[in-house]
Amino acid sequence: MANLKEIKRKIGSVKNTQKTTNAMKLVSSAKLKRTEELAKRSRVYASKLTELLNEIAAKMQQANAEGIDNVYFKDIENPKKVDIIFITADKGLCGGFNSQTIKRATKLIEEFKAKDVKVRLRAVGRKGIDFFKFNGIELNDEIIGLSAAPDFKKASEFISEVADSYVHGDTDKIILIHNGYVNMITQEVREDQLLPVDTSMLELNSVSTSELEVEPDDDDTLLDALVKRYVEYTMYYSLIDSLAAEHSARMQAMDAATTNAKEMVKELTVKYNKARQESITTELIEIISGMESMK
Amino acid sequence: MELMKLEIITPNGMIFDGEVKQVNLPGSEGEFGVLAGHATLVSLLDTGVIVIDKEDGNELAVAINSGYVKVEEEKTTCIVDGAVALSGDDGELSKALEDAKELLKSTEASNSAIASAVSKVEQIGKSF
Numbered sequence: 282m283a284n285l286k287e288i289k290r291k292i293g294s295v296k297n298t299q300k301t302t303n304a305m306k307l308v309s310s311a312k313l314k315r316t317e318e319l320a321k322r323s324r325v326y327a328s329k330l331t332e333l334l335n336e337i338a339a340k341m342q343q344a345n346a347e348g349i350d351n352v353y354f355k356d357i358e359n360p361k362k363v364d365i366i367f368i369t370a371d372k373g374l375c376g377g378f379n380s381q382t383i384k385r386a387t388k389l390i391e392e393f394k395a396k397d398v399k400v401r402l403r404a405v406g407r408k409g410i411d412f413f414k415f416n417g418i419e420l421n422d423e424i425i426g427l428s429a430a431p432d433f434k435k436a437s438e439f440i441s442e443v444a445d446s447y448v449h450g451d452t453d454k455i456i457l458i459h460n461g462y463v464n465m466i467t468q469e470v471r472e473d474q475l476l477p478v479d480t481s482m483l484e485l486n487s488v489s490t491s492e493l494e495v496e497p498d499d500d501d502t503l504l505d506a507l508v509k510r511y512v513e514y515t516m517y518y519s520l521i522d523s524l525a526a527e528h529s530a531r532m533q534a535m536d537a538a539t540t541n542a543k544e545m546v547k548e549l550t551v552k553y554n555k556a557r558q559e560s561i562t563t564e565l566i567e568i569i570s571g572m573e574s575m576k
Numbered sequence: 577m578e579l580m581k582l583e584i585i586t587p588n589g590m591i592f593d594g595e596v597k598q599v600n601l602p603g604s605e606g607e608f609g610v611l612a613g614h615a616t617l618v619s620l621l622d623t624g625v626i627v628i629d630k631e632d633g634n635e636l637a638v639a640i641n642s643g644y645v646k647v648e649e650e651k652t653t654c655i656v657d658g659a660v661a662l663s664g665d666d667g668e669l670s671k672a673l674e675d676a677k678e679l680l681k682s683t684e685a686s687n688s689a690i691a692s693a694v695s696k697v698e699q700i701g702k703s704f
Contacts, residue, residue, distance in 0.1 A: 322589035329585055329655050333646055337618060433587055433657075496605050496619035503620060507644065510657075517587070 299542035306535035360453035369409035431520035639676035
C-alpha cells in the first residue's frame with residue numbers, strides 16, 4: 282500500500298514540474314517573438330551602416346594604393362595581445378546554449394595561449410562569468426544584466442572602453458563570441474573580429490565611388506566616427522541576436538522537458554495501476570484463503 | 577517637380593520611407609538642402625531637425641541626435657542614432673514634441689546647437 286501512495290505522490294510532483302516547464306516555454310516563446318521583431322528592425326540599420334562603411338573604406342583604398350591608413354584598419358599578422366568578449370545568458374535552463382559559447386571561448390583561449398598570445402577576457406552575462414570564476418580564470422571585465430535586456434547606451438559604454446584600449450595599443454585584436462539565432466530550433470556560435478575592421482568582409486572593389494564627396498572634408502574624421510558606431514552597433518546587435526537565441530534555446534529545452542514529463546506521467550500511471558491491481562489481487566487471495574480455512 | 581527617395585533609419589526601425597521633394601539636413605559643417613539629382617555625398621549629421629518636404633506638399637520635421645547621411649542622385653539615406661518624428665494629431669504631437677526635446681537635450685552636442693534645435697522644435701509645435 283505504501284508503494285501506491287508513493288507513486289501517486291510522484292505523479293503529482295511530475296505533473297507540477299510539467300506545468301512549470303510548459304509555462305516557461307510559453308513565456309520564452311512570447312519573449313522570442315518580441316526579440317525577433319527587435320532584431321529584424323535593427324538589422325536594417327546594421328546593413329545600411331555596413332554599406333556606408335564599405336563605401337568610405339573603398340574610397341580610401343582607391344585613393345591610397347598601400348591600403349587604408351587608419352588605426353582601425355591596421356591588420357597585424359601576429360597579434361601579441363587579444364581581447365575576447367563573449368556573451369552568455371544571465372539565466373540557465375536553456376539547454377546547451379551557454380556551454381556552447383563557453384566551450385568555443387575556452388578553445389579560442391587555448392589556441393591563442395599555444396601561440397603565446399596574451400589574452401584578456403571580457404564577459405557579458407552571469408553564466409559565463411560564473412564559469413570562468415569557478416575555474417579560477419581571471420576576467421578583465423564583466424557585466425551582468427546586459428544580455429537579458431540589451432541597451433544600446435550600456436552596450437556602447439562597455440564596448441567603447443575596449444575600443445579605446447585598442448586605439449591606445451593595449452590590444453591588437455578584439456574578438457566577439459556569441460551564440461546567435463538562426464531559426465526557432467537552431468542556434469549557431471558566431472565569432473566576429475570586431476577590430477581591426479575585417480577588410481575581407483568588406484567588398485572593397487565592388488563599388489565605384491570616385492565621385493563621392495565627403496563632409497567634413499577630412500576622411501579620417503568620418504571614418505573614425507563611422508567605425509566607432511559600427512563597433513558599438515555590432516556589439517548591440519550581437520546582444521540582441523544572443524537574446525533571441527537564448528529564448529529559442531530555452532523554448533526548445535522547456536518543450537523537451539514538458540514532453541519528457543508527459544512521458545514520465547504515463548509510465549508512472551501504468552505503474553500505479555499495476556500496483557493497484559496487484560494489491561486488490563492480494564487482498565482477494567487473502568479473503569478467499571481465509572474463507573477456505575474456515576470451512 | 578522631380579522626386580527622390582528618402583529613408584531615415586534608426587536602431588529601432590525605419591522612421592521615414594517615401595518619396596520627397598526636398599530635405600533639409602543638419603550637417604556637421606552646416607545645414608544643407610538636398611533635391612533630386614544631388615551629387616553623391618556622405619556627411620556627418622549633428623544634433624538638429626531634419627525638415628522633409630513631402631510629395632503631397634506637407635512638411636514633416638524629424639528631430640535627431642546624431643548620425644550620417646548618404647546622398648545619391650535618386651536616393652538619400654539617413655542613418656541616425658535617435659529620431660523623433662513630429663507628426664500625428666494633437667495628443668500624439670505634444671508627446672512627440674516632449675520626446676523630441678528630451679532627445680535633443682540628451683546629446684553631447686554644444687549648448688548652442690541644442691538650443692537652436694530645441695527652439696526649432698518649439699516653433700514647429702506652434703505652427704500646427
